[in-house]
Amino acid sequence: MENTKLTAKDFSSNLPVKWCPGCGDFAILNMIQKTLAGMGLPHEKYAVVSGIGCSSRFPYYVNTYGFHSIHGRAPAIATGLKLSNPDLSVWVITGDGDGLSIGGNHMLHAIRRNIGLKIVLFNNRIYALTKGQASPTTQPGTRTKTTPLGSIDYPFIPARFAVGLDCTFVARGIDTDIAGTSAILERAAGHNGTTFVEILQKCVPFSDKEFDPLKDPAAREDVLLRVAHGKPLVFGRDRNKGIAFRNFRPEIVEFSGKVPDEIAVYDETNAEMAYLISGFTQPELPLPVGVFRATRKPSFEELYYDQVKAVGDTRGHELETLLAGPDAWEIK
Amino acid sequence: MNKARKNRNVNISELSSATVRFAGDSGDGIQLVGSQFANATAVAGNDLSTLPDYPAEIRAPAGTLAGVSGFQISFGDDSVMTPGNKPNVLLVMNPAALAVNLKNLEKGSVVIANSDAFSPAALEKAGYASNPLEDGSLDNYRVIGVPANTMTENALKDSGLPKAQALKCKNFYMLGIMFWMYGLPLGPTREWIKTKFKKSADVAAANAKVLEAGYDYAETTEIFDARFQTKKSPVAPGKYRNLTGNEAAAYALITAAKLLKKKLFYGSYPITPASEILHTLAKHRANDVVVFQAEDEISAMCSTIGAAFGGELAATGTSGPGLSLKVEALGLAVIAELPMVVIDVQRGGPSTGLPTKTEQSDLLQAVYGRHGECPLVVLAASSPADCFTTTLEAARIAVKYMTPVIVLSNSYLSNGSEPFRIPKLSELPKFQVSPLPSPENFQPFMRDPETLARPWAWPGLKGYEHRIGGLEKAEGTGAISYDPENHERMTNLRAEKVARVVKEIPPTKIFGVPEGELLVVGWGSTYGAITSAVTEARRAGFSVSSIHIRNIFPLPPDLGAVMRRFRKVLVPEENSGQLRMLLRSEFMREPLGLNKMQGQPLNSEEVLTKIKEVLRGN
Numbered sequence: 001m002e003n004t005k006l007t008a009k010d011f012s013s014n015l016p017v018k019w020c021p022g023c024g025d026f027a028i029l030n031m032i033q034k035t036l037a038g039m040g041l042p043h044e045k046y047a048v049v050s051g052i053g054c055s056s057r058f059p060y061y062v063n064t065y066g067f068h069s070i071h072g073r074a075p076a077i078a079t080g081l082k083l084s085n086p087d088l089s090v091w092v093i094t095g096d097g098d099g100l101s102i103g104g105n106h107m108l109h110a111i112r113r114n115i116g117l118k119i120v121l122f123n124n125r126i127y128a129l130t131k132g133q134a135s136p137t138t139q140p141g142t143r144t145k146t147t148p149l150g151s152i153d154y155p156f157i158p159a160r161f162a163v164g165l166d167c168t169f170v171a172r173g174i175d176t177d178i179a180g181t182s183a184i185l186e187r188a189a190g191h192n193g194t195t196f197v198e199i200l201q202k203c204v205p206f207s208d209k210e211f212d213p214l215k216d217p218a219a220r221e222d223v224l225l226r227v228a229h230g231k232p233l234v235f236g237r238d239r240n241k242g243i244a245f246r247n248f249r250p251e252i253v254e255f256s257g258k259v260p261d262e263i264a265v266y267d268e269t270n271a272e273m274a275y276l277i278s279g280f281t282q283p284e285l286p287l288p289v290g291v292f293r294a295t296r297k298p299s300f301e302e303l304y305y306d307q308v309k310a311v312g313d314t315r316g317h318e319l320e321t322l323l324a325g326p327d328a329w330e331i332k
Numbered sequence: 333m334n335k336a337r338k339n340r341n342v343n344i345s346e347l348s349s350a351t352v353r354f355a356g357d358s359g360d361g362i363q364l365v366g367s368q369f370a371n372a373t374a375v376a377g378n379d380l381s382t383l384p385d386y387p388a389e390i391r392a393p394a395g396t397l398a399g400v401s402g403f404q405i406s407f408g409d410d411s412v413m414t415p416g417n418k419p420n421v422l423l424v425m426n427p428a429a430l431a432v433n434l435k436n437l438e439k440g441s442v443v444i445a446n447s448d449a450f451s452p453a454a455l456e457k458a459g460y461a462s463n464p465l466e467d468g469s470l471d472n473y474r475v476i477g478v479p480a481n482t483m484t485e486n487a488l489k490d491s492g493l494p495k496a497q498a499l500k501c502k503n504f505y506m507l508g509i510m511f512w513m514y515g516l517p518l519g520p521t522r523e524w525i526k527t528k529f530k531k532s533a534d535v536a537a538a539n540a541k542v543l544e545a546g547y548d549y550a551e552t553t554e555i556f557d558a559r560f561q562t563k564k565s566p567v568a569p570g571k572y573r574n575l576t577g578n579e580a581a582a583y584a585l586i587t588a589a590k591l592l593k594k595k596l597f598y599g600s601y602p603i604t605p606a607s608e609i610l611h612t613l614a615k616h617r618a619n620d621v622v623v624f625q626a627e628d629e630i631s632a633m634c635s636t637i638g639a640a641f642g643g644e645l646a647a648t649g650t651s652g653p654g655l656s657l658k659v660e661a662l663g664l665a666v667i668a669e670l671p672m673v674v675i676d677v678q679r680g681g682p683s684t685g686l687p688t689k690t691e692q693s694d695l696l697q698a699v700y701g702r703h704g705e706c707p708l709v710v711l712a713a714s715s716p717a718d719c720f721t722t723t724l725e726a727a728r729i730a731v732k733y734m735t736p737v738i739v740l741s742n743s744y745l746s747n748g749s750e751p752f753r754i755p756k757l758s759e760l761p762k763f764q765v766s767p768l769p770s771p772e773n774f775q776p777f778m779r780d781p782e783t784l785a786r787p788w789a790w791p792g793l794k795g796y797e798h799r800i801g802g803l804e805k806a807e808g809t810g811a812i813s814y815d816p817e818n819h820e821r822m823t824n825l826r827a828e829k830v831a832r833v834v835k836e837i838p839p840t841k842i843f844g845v846p847e848g849e850l851l852v853v854g855w856g857s858t859y860g861a862i863t864s865a866v867t868e869a870r871r872a873g874f875s876v877s878s879i880h881i882r883n884i885f886p887l888p889p890d891l892g893a894v895m896r897r898f899r900k901v902l903v904p905e906e907n908s909g910q911l912r913m914l915l916r917s918e919f920m921r922e923p924l925g926l927n928k929m930q931g932q933p934l935n936s937e938e939v940l941t942k943i944k945e946v947l948r949g950n
Contacts, residue, residue, distance in 0.1 A: 013799070015811070042794065043794070043797055044791065044792055044793055044794045044795070044796070044797055045791070045792060046791075047641075047642075047791040049638070052802075059799050059801070060799050060801075060812070063797060064791075064797050065641075065790075065791035065797050065798065065799070066798075066799035066800070066801075067638075067641055067668075067799070067800055067801060068799065068800070068801030068802065068803065069634070069637075069664060069801060069802060070634075070660060070661060070663075070664050070802050073630065073631075073634040073661060076626065076627075076630065076631035076634035076635050076638070077634045077635065077637055077638035077641070078638060079624070079626075079631070079634075079635050079638060080597060080599055080624065080634065080635030080636055080637065080638025080639040080640075080641075080642070080646070081638035081639060081641055081642040081791070082638075083597070083622055083624055083635070083639070084595055084597045084622050084638075084639040084642045084644045084646075085642045085643070085644075085790075085791060085792060087792070088642075088791050088792060105627055105628060105631070106627065106630075106631055106634070108627075109626075109627035109631070304617075304622075307617070308617050308618050311617070311618045312618055317619070319587060319590050319757055320571075320754060320755075320756065320757065322583075322586065322616075322619065323573075323583055323587065323754045323755070324571055324573060324754050325573055327371070327520070327524075327573060327574075328571045328572060328573040328754060329374065329375050329571070329572055329573070330570070330571050330572070331377065331567055331568075331569050331570060331571075331572060332569050
C-alpha cells in the first residue's frame with residue numbers, strides 16, 4: 001500500500017501547458033489534479049484518455065498514464081482499457097465537439113453500459129482547436145465561421161443528454177466556480193459506474209461572451225440554481241426565489257422568510273426530476289449546477305466479471321484440453 | 333443400439349476421395365446436416381474440406397431459387413485440399429435446390445432427392461414446367477427419389493410430436509441415408525443430438541429415430557445399389573478436431589494470450605462472415621478472455637487499442653466494410669506503436685457487395701489503405717486450420733515488434749472446415765516481448781536495437797507512467813514534436829521496424845521443382861485449388877511449380893530470387909490482380925493473372941486449365 005499522501009502537485013507533469021491565456025482549462029486541470037490526489041490511489045493506477053480538441057491535450061499535463069487519442073474515440077479506447085483492467089481509475093476528458101458530435105455514438109453507449117469511466121466534458125459551445133466553428137452545443141443564432149448568419153441548429157444540453165441515457169452520475173459545474181466544481185469532481189471520483197460531468201467554460205478567442213452572466217461571483221447567484229440532494233430548489237443572491245413544479249412545469253416562485261412548501265426539494269436519485277432540472281435554460285429559468293443525478297446500479301465491469309465468476313473459472317485448465325474441446329478424436 | 337443389420341449384396345466401391353453437396357431451402361437445416369456429415373467423415377479417419385454456401389437473406393421466401401442453401405464437402409485419403417470442384421453426389425431437399433445446383437454436376441453423378449418436396453407448387457417456384465424426377469430430363473444422372481416427408485412422418489407417428497414438428501426431422505432422414513452410402517458411423521451424430529436437444533428429450537429421440545430410419549431405409553431398399561467407401565487418410569498421429577477458419581482464428585488468439593500469460597481482449601462488432609470469431613470467444617470468457625461487443629466497428633478497433641495500451645493481448649475481427657471503418661484508428665495504433673491483431677474475413681465487395689460470398693479483394697486495403705505513411709504487417713491464412721497458425725504468428729509478431737498485424741482470411745476459409753491437429757504446448761512458437769528497462773532508464777519511445785520495438789509499459793506498472801497519443805513524438809522521449817527532422821526520422825523508423833519483420837519469414841517453400849517454365853504464386857484461400865492443380869499438371873508432365881505466400885507485407889525476402897528462376901509467373905487470385913500489383917511494384921516483374929470475381933472460390937480445374945493454356949502457348 002502507498003502510504004505517502006499525494007498532492008495535486010504530484011499529478012502535474014513537467015510539460016509546459018499550452019492553452020491560451022485566460023482559458024478555463026487551467027482551472028479544471030488544477031481541480032482534477034487535486035481530485036486525483038484526494039482519491040488515494042497510487043499514481044500508476046490512473047489513466048487519462050482524451051480525444052481531439054483543446055480539452056483533449058489534458059493527459060499530457062497529468063502525471064499518470066495518459067492517452068491523447070483521436071477525435072471522438074476516447075470513450076471507446078477507455079472502455080477497452082477499463083474492461084480489461086477494471087482496477088484502474090480511468091478518466092475521459094472530452095469536449096462538446098469531440099464527445100457529442102464525432103464521438104456521440106461512443107459517448108452514448110459508454111453511458112448506456114454504465115462502465116466505470118469518469119467522463120469530464122468541457123463545454124465551451126464552440127470548436128476552438130479548429131478555430132471557431134459551430135458545435136452541437138452552440139446556442140441558436142450564434143455567429144461563427146460556419147454560421148455567419150447565426151446558427152440554426154438546435155443545440156444539445158449535455159447534462160440532459162446524459163440524464164436521458166439514464167447515466168448513474170450526472171453533474172454540471174463551471175470552470176470559475178472552484179468550490180462548487182471541486183465538490184462535484186470529488187463525488188464523481190467516488191462513484192462507481194459512468195460519471196458524466198459537464199463543465200461550462202468559455203473560450204477566450206472564440207466564445208468569449210458565452211458565459212458572461214456567470215462572471216461575477218455575486219451577480220451569478222441570481223442566475224445559477226445550485227442543486228443539492230435533499231435541499232429545496234432555492235436561488236438568488238438573497239435566497240428569495242425557488243422552483244415549484246406545477247403540473248410538472250417548473251415555475252419561479254418569489255418568497256420572503258421561510259421556504260414555502262411548494263418549493264421542490266431536490267432528489268438526485270429521481271431520474272424524472274433530473275430530467276426536468278437538466279432541461280432548464282436561461283433566461284427563462286436559472287441555470288442549474290451541481291449533482292443532478294446520482295444513483296447506484298452495477299457497473300458494466302462488475303456485471304462482466306460477476307458473470308465470469310458465475311460460470312466458473314477455467315483459467316487453470318491445460319491449453320491442450322481447451323483446444324481439444326469436447327469432440328476431439330485421436331489418430332494413432 | 334447395436335441391432336444387427338441385414339446383409340445385402342451391394343456394390344461397394346472404394347474411392348480415393350468423394351465430393352458431396354447437400355442443398356435445400358435455407359430452412360431445411362442443410363448447414364446442420366452438412367456439418368454432421370463432415371464430423372462423421374473426420375471421425376472415420378478421412379481428410380476433409382468443406383464449403384458452406386448460404387444465401388445472404390436469413391429466410392428468403394421458402395422454396396425459391398434465392399433461398400437455396402448449400403454445403404459441400406470433399407473427403408478421402410489424399411490430402412484433400414479443397415471442397416472439390418464438382419460433386420459426385422448431390423442431395424436436394426426441394427426442386428429449387430436441384431435447379432440451382434444441377435449445372436455444377438458431372439453427367440453420371442448421383443442425385444438423391446426428397447421426392448415428396450417436388451409438388452406442382454414447389455416445381456413452379458423453382459421454374460420447372462414438369463417434374464424433372466419423372467420427365468426424363470435427368471436421364472444422364474443416377475436419380476434416387478426418397479419420399480422423405482412420408483417416411484419421416486411414418487417413423488414418428490407414435491412419437492406424439494405434432495406433424496409439423498415431426499416433419500422438421502426429415503433432414504436427419506436424408507443424413508441417415510448418406511451415412512449408409514458412405515459407411516459412416518452414426519455414433520457422433522447420435523451423441524450430438526443428445527447434447528443439442530438435451531432440454532427436449534422428445535425432439536432428441538425423434539431426430540435420433542429418424543436418422544436411424546434413414547440409414548435402415550438405405551440398407552434395405554433395393555434402389556440403393558451403390559455404396560462407397562473412402563480410403564482412410566494417412567494423417568499424422570495425434571488428437572484432432574474439426575475446426576472452421578473462424579474457430580481456428582479464435583483458438584489461436586486464446587493460445588497466444590496463454591503463451592504470453594496475459595488476458596485476451598477481443599472487441600468486435602457483428603459482421604458477416606467474421607461474427608463466428610466473436611461467438612466462439614464469447615464462450616470462453618471464464619478463461620481470461622474479455623469479449624466486448626462494441627457499438628460499432630470504430631469502437632471495436634478503439635477498444636482494442638485501449639486494451640493493448642492496458643497491456644493485454646488485444647485483437648479485433650471484421651470484414652471489408654468494417655476494416656474501412658477501422659483504418660483511422662489503425663493509424664493511431666501504428667503511431668502509438670501498440671501490438672494488436674486485426675482479422676479481416678474478406679467477402680465480396682465493395683460496400684455490402686456479396687456479404688456471404690468469398691473474395692480476396694481487401695489485400696491492397698490491408699497493405700496500403702491508411703492515411704499518412706502507415707506501414708503495418710499483413711499476413712494471409714491459406715486454409716481453415718492454417719487460420720490457427722497464421723493468427724498465432726500474427727500475435728507473435730505484433731508483440732515482438734509492437735505493431736498492429738492484419739490477418740487476411742475470407743468467407744471461404746472462415747466457414748469451411750478441416751481437421752485440425754491439436755498442437756502440444758512444446759510445438760508452439762515462443763513469444764518474445766522486449767524486456768522493460770528499469771523505471772529510471774525508461775523512455776516510451778526508446779527502441780530495442782534488434783527489432784526497433786518500443787517498450788510495452790502499461791497502466792498499473794509503477795514508475796513507468798507516461799503519455800502517448802496520435803501526435804508525432806520525439807524519438808526516445810515520446811514528447812510531442814513538430815521538429816521536421818524528427819518526423820522524417822520517426823517515419824523511417826516505423827517503416828524500418830515493419831521491414832525488419834522479414835527476419836521472421838522462413839525461406840519460401842517451393843511445391844515442385846526449384847526452377848522451370850512456370851511458377852504459380854498464390855496467397856490465402858486459393859492454396860488448395862492451386863496445389864491440386866499443380867499436382868495434376870506435374871503428373872501430366874508440365875514444368876510447373878507453386879509457392880504460397882503467407883507474409884503479404886513485408887513480402888518474403890527471397891521472393892524475387894525464387895520468381896527469377898521461372899520463365900513465367902502466374903498469380904491466381906479472387907480479385908482483379910491485387911497481389912500481382914504488389915509483386916510488380918516490389919520486384920518489377922510482370923506476372924500473368926488468373927482472376928475470378930464471382931463470389932465463389934477459384935477451383936483447381938480453373939487453375940489447371942490456365943496452367944495448360946500458359947504452358948501450351950510457349
